[in-house]
Amino acid sequence: MKKIKLKRIKLIGAVLVVTFCTWVLVGIGIWINVKITNWRRLSEIEGVSEGSYQTFSKFIGDIESQTNWSVKIISGLRSRERQKELLKENSKNASADKSRHVQGRAIDINLYQKNWLWRVWLKKYNSKKDWRNTGVVRISEKYGLLWGGSYHNYHDPVHFEIR
Numbered sequence: 199m200k201k202i203k204l205k206r207i208k209l210i211g212a213v214l215v216v217t218f219c220t221w222v223l224v225g226i227g228i229w230i231n232v233k234i235t236n237w238r239r240l241s242e243i244e245g246v247s248e249g250s251y252q253t254f255s256k257f258i259g260d261i262e263s264q265t266n267w268s269v270k271i272i273s274g275l276r277s278r279e280r281q282k283e284l285l286k287e288n289s290k291n292a293s294a295d296k297s298r299h300v301q302g303r304a305i306d307i308n309l310y311q312k313n314w315l316w317r318v319w320l321k322k323y324n325s326k327k328d329w330r331n332t333g334v335v336r337i338s339e340k341y342g343l344l345w346g347g348s349y350h351n352y353h354d355p356v357h358f359e360i361r
């Protein structure tokens with residue numbers, strides 16, 4: 199009887215350890231993925247404009263040091279072809295001639311925050327108020343960036359561009 203109980207406790211212990219290790223590894227994986235993605239997108243921008251690269255690097259650095267949010271760049275430099283596709287998908291998207299993304303002068307970002315167990319994300323569908331409350335919009339003003347949340351006809355709070 200005692201032996202069976204001990205076995206069960208060992209089994210539960212093993213399951214907990216495996217679950218915990220998986221959770222830690224997934225967390226590290228997400229973190230590495232975000233860092234690599236940000237680095238890649240910023241270096242694509244650097245390839246077109248050193249000035250834009252400097253501005254966005256400082257902007258992201260400020261967000262991560264002055265708020266409790268972290269940044270994932272979901273879109274940076276875009277080819278004209280990609281922008282044309284986006285325009286086809288949604289007529290409210292900018293044309294290839296007008297898009298600041300094609301010029302390397304805009305980024306779209308998502309924000310995330312760690313709870314003790316999981317990540318809370320702030321994305322395009324979140325309200326302007328949610329985005330303002332993070333302090334990110336205030337920081338963007340310091341760099342004179344235009345915020346997509348200030349558009350009247352299009353909800354695009356993930357978008358920040360150099361005027």
Ligand SMILES: [Zn+2]
Binds near residue numbers: 273299306
């Ligand atoms: Zn954008």
